[in-house]
Amino acid sequence: MIEISHLNKVWRSGARTVTALDDVSLRIAAGSIFGIIGRSGAGKSTLLRTLNLLERPTSGSIRMDGQEITTLPHAELLKLRQQTGMIFQHFNLLAAKTVFDNIAWPLKATGLIRDAGARRARVLELLDLVGLSEHADKYPAQLSGGQKQRVGIARALASRPKLLLCDEATSALDPETTQSILALLADINRTLGLTIILITHEMQVIRDLCDEVAVIEQGRIIEQGSVADIFLHPRHDVTRALVAQSDPLLATILNPSRLGVTLPGLLVHLTYSGETTWQPILSQICACSPAQISILQGEVSMLKDTPYGQLLLGIQGEAADVAQIFNILDEHQVFHEIIPARTHAAPPAEASEDTENSEAHHA
Amino acid sequence: MLEALQQVYWPEILQGTWDTILMTLLPLFFTVVLGLPLGILLFITSKDKPLAQPRFYAVTALIVNLLRSMPFIILLIILIPLSRAIAGTSLGVRGAIVPLTVAATPFFARLVENVLRELDRGILEACQSMGIRLPQIIVGALLPEALPGILAAITVTGVTLISYTAMAGAVGAGGLGDIAIRYGYQRFETTVLIVSVVFLVILVNIMEWAGQRLVRHFTHW
Numbered sequence: 001m002i003e004i005s006h007l008n009k010v011w012r013s014g015a016r017t018v019t020a021l022d023d024v025s026l027r028i029a030a031g032s033i034f035g036i037i038g039r040s041g042a043g044k045s046t047l048l049r050t051l052n053l054l055e056r057p058t059s060g061s062i063r064m065d066g067q068e069i070t071t072l073p074h075a076e077l078l079k080l081r082q083q084t085g086m087i088f089q090h091f092n093l094l095a096a097k098t099v100f101d102n103i104a105w106p107l108k109a110t111g112l113i114r115d116a117g118a119r120r121a122r123v124l125e126l127l128d129l130v131g132l133s134e135h136a137d138k139y140p141a142q143l144s145g146g147q148k149q150r151v152g153i154a155r156a157l158a159s160r161p162k163l164l165l166c167d168e169a170t171s172a173l174d175p176e177t178t179q180s181i182l183a184l185l186a187d188i189n190r191t192l193g194l195t196i197i198l199i200t201h202e203m204q205v206i207r208d209l210c211d212e213v214a215v216i217e218q219g220r221i222i223e224q225g226s227v228a229d230i231f232l233h234p235r236h237d238v239t240r241a242l243v244a245q246s247d248p249l250l251a252t253i254l255n256p257s258r259l260g261v262t263l264p265g266l267l268v269h270l271t272y273s274g275e276t277t278w279q280p281i282l283s284q285i286c287a288c289s290p291a292q293i294s295i296l297q298g299e300v301s302m303l304k305d306t307p308y309g310q311l312l313l314g315i316q317g318e319a320a321d322v323a324q325i326f327n328i329l330d331e332h333q334v335f336h337e338i339i340p341a342r343t344h345a346a347p348p349a350e351a352s353e354d355t356e357n358s359e360a361h362h363a
Numbered sequence: 364m365l366e367a368l369q370q371v372y373w374p375e376i377l378q379g380t381w382d383t384i385l386m387t388l389l390p391l392f393f394t395v396v397l398g399l400p401l402g403i404l405l406f407i408t409s410k411d412k413p414l415a416q417p418r419f420y421a422v423t424a425l426i427v428n429l430l431r432s433m434p435f436i437i438l439l440i441i442l443i444p445l446s447r448a449i450a451g452t453s454l455g456v457r458g459a460i461v462p463l464t465v466a467a468t469p470f471f472a473r474l475v476e477n478v479l480r481e482l483d484r485g486i487l488e489a490c491q492s493m494g495i496r497l498p499q500i501i502v503g504a505l506l507p508e509a510l511p512g513i514l515a516a517i518t519v520t521g522v523t524l525i526s527y528t529a530m531a532g533a534v535g536a537g538g539l540g541d542i543a544i545r546y547g548y549q550r551f552e553t554t555v556l557i558v559s560v561v562f563l564v565i566l567v568n569i570m571e572w573a574g575q576r577l578v579r580h581f582t583h584w
């Protein structure tokens with residue numbers, strides 16, 4: 001369990017100050033995969049780097065399994081770092097060392113494994129884990145980006161850490177390689193029970209890998225919760241924009257003004273996840289209620305291991321019929337929200353503001 | 364032409380070449396021994412680095428720059444007492460070692476500092492994130508990563524030293540520079556002048572060639 005409370009980081013250069021972290025508090029459960037997402041410059045790297053004190057917080061506390069780490073003496077700090085793996089966007093491998101030595105040297109330099117034979121065995125085991133056994137004697141320059149990150153992961157795991165910090169670990173990789181690295185991280189999390197904290201600006205990474213997520217903006221945590229919760233019910237504009245970026249369908253649901261249609265009746269947005277995804281809810285509704293239902297938009301997909309669905313329905317009928325539909329939805333724990341007519345026939349001014357926002361988020 | 368070459372006193376040229384080689388390699392050795400740690404010290408005490416010491420860095424950098432900007436011929440004269448104290452003489456090959464080392468060390472240290480600075484800062488960060496002590500990081504990661512750059516810096520310093528030896532010749536250090544000045548400049552024996560200059564050029568080229576081979580051999584990217 002990692003408990004971050006009231007963490008602040010202020011950069012001072014002359015008279016100017018930059019608040020990179022502003023009263024950040026988070027609890028991260030052991031064994032979970034925790035994502036921190038935010039736009040460029042939001043303070044993600046700074047937050048991650050305080051967790052192994054590569055960056056000293058200006059104030060606040062970080063407790064790992066009850067122990068305060070911000071006040072550790074140097075020798076203890078080195079130990080903490082040895083027990084905390086870190087991987088980087090640009091891999092940060094040693095170009096002058098072979099793949100084997102990139103993993104073996106830190107074990108030697110930290111004195112974690114002094115015996116050369118034991119070290120060799122450990123390195124070979126790790127290379128096998130990340131699927132690079134054949135590349136042990138190559139230099140990093142001879143590897144692809146995905147292979148380099150695998151070496152980075154093997155190096156980070158060499159000391160059998162309890163915690164792995166990932167700084168935009170897949171941002172320099174193509175989508176396919178990203179998927180394979182994310183799969184490897186998920187696998188490591190499951191088999192080794194390792195806690196993973198990752199930062200990213202891509203919602204897709206959060207969707208595929210994380211259990212919990214925190215959204216950071218200008219150094220503040222603006223929203224946090226389970227991935228399904230944040231993803232399906234984003235409350236903050238920045239979160240909405242980040243969600244929209246990974247899912248164009250959601251983007252249009254969340255900005256109904258873009259639909260450009262005027263409907264008779266109600267526009268209702270349904271969201272459900274988990275078991276409910278498999279239930280025949282629509283057919284039940286149709287069987288019980290004379291109201292007319294049209295499906296305007298919809299998707300069924302996965303968030304990591306959780307299935308979820310979203311539907312945009314047009315419902316025409318008597319108030320009582322509609323109320324009955326909502327009752328059925330409530331019974332099945334389907335979250336439903338009437339999208340106000342005012343929003344889906346938005347005035348041009350509001351619409352253009354929307355566009356502006358989402359463009360800024362994409363940039 | 365042949366006749367002219369026959370007039371050249373070859374044993375003296377060979378002796379001069381040997382002296383020049385000694386006056387290059389010995390100070391080069393001492394320069395690396397002293398300048399490498401100094402360059403590392405400049406690097407790790409500079410801003411944002413693990414042992415950042417702004418005041419110490421500023422003072423050291425100032426001294427280094429002072430020595431670098433001092434004309435070598437003046438340094439030669441100022442260092443006569445120091446050379447006598449350390450090498451026992453200020454004359455001949457022995458007498459040239461101290462001033463040549465003093466002149467080349469700050470130059471080399473700055474080159475080393477820059478080579479380290481140009482390494483990706485991610486390397487230092489990755490090593491720190493693994494809980495490795497700074498001395499180990501320097502010896503085991505930064506220096507091997509910087510090796511090609513450091514070899515190139517040694518080559519440049521060596522070439523600079525060859526040209527300094529020629530100047531040292533002017534104050535009685537011996538070597539090809541001394542021969543060129545004594546015969547060519549003072550006695551107008553142009554052939555000797557040309558021969559000694561050609562030998563100097565050859566030495567410079569051998570130095571560069573060897574340096575480049577080494578750099579290539581240790582570059583894995």
Ligand SMILES: Nc1ncnc2c1ncn2[C@@H]1O[C@H](COP(=O)(O)OP(=O)(O)OP(=O)(O)O)[C@@H](O)[C@H]1O
Pocket residue numbers: 011018019020038039040041042043044045046047201
């Ligand atoms: N060493 C530093 N000195 C001064 N300001 C800094 C320093 N490092 C970061 N900052 C500032 O702190 C803020 C947060 O930076 P940080 O690198 O944590 O952002 P980020 O969310 O990781 O962004 P990105 O996605 O671009 O990597 C930025 O405004 C940045 O300019």
Ligand SMILES: [Mg+2]
Pocket residue numbers: 044045046
């Ligand atoms: Mg960053």
